[in-house]
Amino acid sequence: MESNKPLFGIAATPTDKPAGAATDAAAEGADNLKCATGQDVAGVAVRPIEETAPVCQCLTQPIEHTATKDMGHEERLHIFVGFNNECPRYYPGSVIKYISYFGGWPGGQGQLISDTMWAAASAWNAQNIGVRFQWTTNPAEATFEVVYGGDKPGFAAMAFFPKPRGGNQVLVYSASFTPAGLARMQNSFQHELGHIMGLRHEFADTETAPAVLLGARNSLSIMGYAVARTIQSTDVQWTRVFYSLPNGTPIIDATHSFPIHDYTP
Structure with missing residues (x-):
């Protein structure tokens, strides 16, 4: 991974008790901001929101979904996996390391980003999914880096699906601030x-x-945009199943059959 990033500077390490990080139960609403997975601006204090407040959505899957269903009120099938005719994942038992930086964030929010990402990673780690996340200060050993992506109207962040190391980023856009x-x-x-x-x-x-579908219904899945989403028991259950299957196992539903493909983080 590229290490010469003067804009970002030194790595930010999490504090023992994340200051200002949102809680797992932070309310989610429904609007047009999506997950997409610079110059500093004035910082904005963290504060509680109403359940109907705009939700930050994700650009990680950069393909529009059809608008034929009410994402906020109708249950969805869970979990879905698969991309590019395979089900990519990291080898079970892997430690997925990441790095975040102090510099380059609106309002100098590098420590908040570091604390909040580690709180999110710790929430997954506590579930014993089959892989673990760990922060690092060494760019050479990081599977991905967390960096500011600038302004992306309508989107809050963008990540990636499992793939070989090299240039992988979680981009956090201005809507997240x-x-x-x-x-x-x-x-x-x-x-x-x-x-x-x-x-x-x-x-x-x-x-x-x-x-391809693996699992049961849950409209509050962390992978959806429903009100008050957080990591659900079904997220944990079926992600554990996903990571318990042997490499190469085909995951089959009524429409598709994609094999599991393990990558080294």
């Missing part, structure tokens, strides 16, 4: 880390890139 975006930042980062483990959006059945 609004009051609503800050208040739900930890949930958004949990969502992006779900993509990095190989999970698709909860509504992947409405996206044009095919996915």
